Amino acid sequence: MNVAKGALSKVMKYELSYLDGCGDFQNMQKELWALQRQTREILNRTIQIAYHWDYTDREHFKKTGQHLDVKAETGYKRLDGYIYDELKETVQNFASVNVNATIQKAWAKYRSSKADVLRGDMSLPSYKSDQPLVLHAQSIKLSENKDGPALQVTLFSNTHKKSCGYSNVRFAFRLHDATQRSIFKNVLSGEYGLGQSQIVYKRPKWFLYLTYNFSPEQHGLDPDKILGVDLGESTALYASSLGDYGSLRIEGGEVTAFAKQLEARKRSLQKQAAHCGEGRVGHGTKARVSDVYKAEDKIANFRNTVNHRYSKKLIDYAIQHQYGTIQMEELSGIKQDTGFPKFLQHWTYYDLQQKIEAKAKENGINFIKVDPSYTSQRCSKCGNIDSNNRPSQAVFCCTKCGFRANADFNASQNLSIPEIDKIIKKERGANTK
Numbered sequence: 001m002n003v004a005k006g007a008l009s010k011v012m013k014y015e016l017s018y019l020d021g022c023g024d025f026q027n028m029q030k031e032l033w034a035l036q037r038q039t040r041e042i043l044n045r046t047i048q049i050a051y052h053w054d055y056t057d058r059e060h061f062k063k064t065g066q067h068l069d070v071k072a073e074t075g076y077k078r079l080d081g082y083i084y085d086e087l088k089e090t091v092q093n094f095a096s097v098n099v100n101a102t103i104q105k106a107w108a109k110y111r112s113s114k115a116d117v118l119r120g121d122m123s124l125p126s127y128k129s130d131q132p133l134v135l136h137a138q139s140i141k142l143s144e145n146k147d148g149p150a151l152q153v154t155l156f157s158n159t160h161k162k163s164c165g166y167s168n169v170r171f172a173f174r175l176h177d178a179t180q181r182s183i184f185k186n187v188l189s190g191e192y193g194l195g196q197s198q199i200v201y202k203r204p205k206w207f208l209y210l211t212y213n214f215s216p217e218q219h220g221l222d223p224d225k226i227l228g229v230d231l232g233e234s235t236a237l238y239a240s241s242l243g244d245y246g247s248l249r250i251e252g253g254e255v256t257a258f259a260k261q262l263e264a265r266k267r268s269l270q271k272q273a274a275h276c277g278e279g280r281v282g283h284g285t286k287a288r289v290s291d292v293y294k295a296e297d298k299i300a301n302f303r304n305t306v307n308h309r310y311s312k313k314l315i316d317y318a319i320q321h322q323y324g325t326i327q328m329e330e331l332s333g334i335k336q337d338t339g340f341p342k343f344l345q346h347w348t349y350y351d352l353q354q355k356i357e358a359k360a361k362e363n364g365i366n367f368i369k370v371d372p373s374y375t376s377q378r379c380s381k382c383g384n385i386d387s388n389n390r391p392s393q394a395v396f397c398c399t400k401c402g403f404r405a406n407a408d409f410n411a412s413q414n415l416s417i418p419e420i421d422k423i424i425k426k427e428r429g430a431n432t433k
């Protein structure tokens with residue numbers, strides 16, 4: 001496989017239809033449900049054992065000032081080795097590579113919440129039923145023959161296969177669009193690497209969540225060319241670079257307008273509903289009320305589409321003009337009480353920024369976030385920082401040198417300067433002296 005270090009990974013979902021390997025369809029379901037229960041057990045036990053270890057270690061440390069030695073206490077170099085040994089009796093049906101992969105999944109989750117759990121700020125994570133089956137990359141084999149694509153997967157231990165007369169389980173699946181097809185082809189050819197994947201049950205169907213790894217696109221961009229990107233209120237997105245001609249401006253406002261439309265409609269529906277007696281309207285009311293509940297989903301869908309379009313536009317612009325770095329403001333915490341539509345707008349920025357970041361990485365563009373303090377009050381021409389530089393929301397006009405521009409354009413110019421946050425801190429320090 002040609003996938004280099006720093007590879008990115010993504011997941012594609014394929015709907016499976018059972019071929020053979022462990023009896024008829026009913027029996028296959030029974031076996032996979034059993035594996036789901038065992039998966040849950042492995043996950044939860046792993047977390048319990050890891051917690052028990054850390055708790056004991058902490059108590060030991062309080063008394064003696066020394067940490068417990070994993071090797072000396074368990075005979076294993078690492079705790080996951082010990083966990084595997086503790087669990088292996090209970091998961092004899094299970095292919096051992098997948099037991100390991102499952103342990104690693106829970107162990108990683110435990111480690112990420114360990115500090116909070118030990119402090120008592122969070123209860124021990126636990127997994128519910130219907131857990132996805134974790135598949136180590138080694139247990140997956142994809143192929144294609146005249147009947148189409150197929151998955152062969154090692155789910156059971158050799159002992160279990162022998163005693164039940166099973167072989168590896170095979171599924172067929174369909175490629176529904178060009179993206180699904182190209183990912184499958186690239187995995188088959190070795191262009192993409194295979195990552196740890198999952199088999200997921202969603203009543204009444206089984207799915208493969210295939211993780212594939214790929215290297216970022218190489219466009220030969222210049223990492224020292226920085227594109228400053230400002231997400232603004234009067235303009236959705238402004239991108240430019242100090243000293244370069246040209247800029248990208250996306251007017252935006254679509255999401256807020258759409259949300260306002262829905263909000264207005266919701267209010268009028270509620271008014272109508274209040275005026276009409278429940279009995280008289282019957283089915284009509286029900287339909288309208290469910291309409292209201294769906295508003296949030298509608299906004300989210302709309303925002304998703306719009307933000308994909310905006311972020312794609314920006315990345316295309318960056319590639320076309322050789323920008324190897326995109327610099328944006330670090331978005332501060334979202335306050336719940338900012339009210340509509342401010343709250344919505346903030347979420348929209350956040351979502352847009354995440355999409356920009358993901359697409360930048362896929363295209364080998366560096367993505368940098370900086371502290372945005374004063375980037376909207378600072379003159380990008382002379383460095384003068386003054387709140388009076390903003391006679392209105394939309395206009396920037398420098399009180400010192402008279403530079404006048406669209407306020408979001410000026411902010412994007414500032415954001416294209418390397419380490420602008422440090423520069424501003426220095427400039428502010430000088431101003432207050």
Ligand SMILES: [Zn+2]
Nearest residue numbers: 379382398401
């Ligand atoms: Zn100025």
